[in-house]
Amino acid sequence: MKPALRRLIGTIASLALFLAAHSQIHAQFGGAPSPDSAFSIPAAQLLPPEELNRILQAKGASKPLVLQVGSHMLFAQAHIAGSEYAGPGVQPEGLDRLKTRVDALPRKSFIVLYCGCCPWNRCPNIAPAYNLLHDMGFTNVRALYIAKNLGSDWADKGYPVERGQ
């Protein structure tokens, strides 16, 4: 099989798995997420971890600004390599910090938000952070779809992390 075809099949399979997992969660919670939940983020704006890892590892490609919007304790233990701590989206102070960080950026900037503190359906941080950037007029914001937590869905897959402040 040609490498290009193998890559295409791999990409399609990953996408299918991602969509299946997403629809399963929707089904489990009745498909009617609360406005405050991560489900309020449009599915088209979600980014699977494998896709972000591919983007970050690609040579020469322009990289997104990756912001962690969860607790600092989790960030200090491990965070996606190159990402910045932006403050927990569930707290007003966290949103203020996020706003300050992105305020001067062009509204077309590619920004990826992630938390990974809890299972996706329980994350209190990602939706407020996403909504803030959306309300500020950012048009290229993606939320990293972390189904379980940062450990299981990123670190344990061998994707690069950093420790520290």
Place this chain on the structure above:
Amino acid sequence: MPKTSEAIGPIKDIRLNAANRSLRGLVPVVMLVGICLAANAQFPIHRESPLNKKAPQFTLLDLTGARVDLASLHGKVVLLNFWATWCGPCEAEMPTFAEWQRQYGSRGFRVIGISMDDDRGSALKLSAKLKLNYPSAMGDEKLGELYGGVLGLPLTYLIDRDGIVRAMFLGETDPKIIEAELKTLLTHP
């Protein structure tokens, strides 16, 4: 030729000695740079699970200022629960742990909570709101790493009477599953 060699020999030695001295001087610099690079290195992490190993020991002050020493609970079954105020499933399961503390406490069972919150105030507030009957202490990244990296909550460990970590529950878990394991550990003297 021999003379030339003899003449060149000491010069070489001098040069080599000078090079060695320079290299020796470079070693700490290289080490320092290495340490700095390692500190900020991007790397895949291998998380060391504490399962079936001696539970990493800690002594902390709980939210009320009382001492929590894991080693002092040797001989008891310990439920060690990492939680945070912003973690919905954590808040949901903590009253159940309090109930088990009441129910199984006389059989040598203890619950210890470790808050992974960034601020103590909110942890204290939730602990009071839930009227928890067991101690909770503030955790940090070092304790988290000792327990395999707390990169998602809730995270609960069951430690047997010999101080060995026997079970781990990550994420929202059916309390019946945890309780079944707990009862099994309690049956062992």
